[in-house]
Amino acid sequence: MKHIMMIGFGAMAQVVWQNLPEGLELSWVVVPEHSITKVRKQLPEQVQVMASIAACKQVPDLVIEVAGQAAVREHAEAVLAKGWDLALISVGALADEDLSLRLQQVAKQHDSHLIALAGAIAGMDGLAAARELGLHAVTYQGRKSPQSWQGSHAENLLDLQSLQAAQVFFQGSAREAAMLFPANANVAATVALAGLGMDDTQVELIADPAVSRNQHTITATGEFGEMRIELMGVPLPANPKTSTLAALSVLRQCRQLVQSIQI
Ligand SMILES: NC(=O)C1=CN([C@@H]2O[C@H](COP(=O)(O)OP(=O)(O)OC[C@H]3O[C@@H](n4cnc5c(N)ncnc54)[C@H](OP(=O)(O)O)[C@@H]3O)[C@@H](O)[C@H]2O)C=CC1
Numbered sequence: 001m002k003h004i005m006m007i008g009f010g011a012m013a014q015v016v017w018q019n020l021p022e023g024l025e026l027s028w029v030v031v032p033e034h035s036i037t038k039v040r041k042q043l044p045e046q047v048q049v050m051a052s053i054a055a056c057k058q059v060p061d062l063v064i065e066v067a068g069q070a071a072v073r074e075h076a077e078a079v080l081a082k083g084w085d086l087a088l089i090s091v092g093a094l095a096d097e098d099l100s101l102r103l104q105q106v107a108k109q110h111d112s113h114l115i116a117l118a119g120a121i122a123g124m125d126g127l128a129a130a131r132e133l134g135l136h137a138v139t140y141q142g143r144k145s146p147q148s149w150q151g152s153h154a155e156n157l158l159d160l161q162s163l164q165a166a167q168v169f170f171q172g173s174a175r176e177a178a179m180l181f182p183a184n185a186n187v188a189a190t191v192a193l194a195g196l197g198m199d200d201t202q203v204e205l206i207a208d209p210a211v212s213r214n215q216h217t218i219t220a221t222g223e224f225g226e227m228r229i230e231l232m233g234v235p236l237p238a239n240p241k242t243s244t245l246a247a248l249s250v251l252r253q254c255r256q257l258v259q260s261i262q263i
Pocket residue numbers: 007008009010011012013030031032034035066067068069070071072074089090091117118119120121182183184186187190239241242243246
């Protein structure tokens with residue numbers, strides 16, 4: 001049996017926990033102190049629910065962060081400093097260059113790895129491969145329903161309640177997008193990491209009352225040729241900002257622990 005630690009226990013974590021492949025067990029959950037009692041009631045007794053990494057006295061086979069960019073800032077260094085591998089879903093936290101450099105340094109020092117999950121998008125394998133021979137341009141467009149942008153900085157830029165037609169409300173770099181929309185634009189940072197970097201990846205964000213899916217479009221040109229990836233993701237009912245595929249990408253990473261062919 002392999003043992004998983006989860007940081008966060010919200011909409012995505014619940015899907016991951018309920019679908020963990022055979023041979024894997026959730027053994028530790030890290031949540032803010034104020035949530036411990038609530039989360040404790042949702043999990044079997046053998047799962048240790050705690051507020052800090054230091055409270056775990058054993059060694060997880062994998063730590064997965066499904067909690068948000070603030071949780072990466074709070075816990076990632078402690079995980080990597082223990083020599084444990086950390087799979088990140090809130091990849092946008094790495095738009096903070098100081099944090100990103102510090103985490104890479106700690107991981108190197110302690111022989112641990114920071115795994116940036118593909119999350120709600122696809123094609124990161126091809127994009128990262130294409131980079132090897134040089135990319136010319138990479139763009140990411142995120143289109144979601146007004147409901148999926150609720151509670152984000154988009155509320156300050158347009159009237160989501162009365163929107164009648166699609167509206168572009170952000171154009172800029174992946175770094176800006178990931179920092180301004182921490183619960184909606186982590187994938188912009190993921191595209192940037194796989195491709196042209198945080199400052200040279202162009203991002204456009206759109207609120208569209210005509211869509212019910214979370215739509216992601218990635219284009220890239222380079223020495224390899226051209227690619228265009230379109231994805232219409234079903235939002236999680238418990239959190240429409242989050243696409244179901246993001247939870248499934250966490251499960252895929254977990255499955256790598258128990259299968260011989262890495263795919
Ligand atoms: N890469 C991708 O494709 C995607 C990435 N994401 C990222 O995943 C995150 C989680 O998504 P989702 O599950 O839908 O969000 P939820 O808001 O449903 O759940 C977040 C969970 O994390 C907990 N949490 C918050 N802060 C901390 C912290 N500092 N330490 C430990 N736990 C913490 C919350 O606890 P409490 O209830 O107490 O706040 C809650 O249990 C998003 O915030 C976003 O950053 C989301 C979608 C796609």
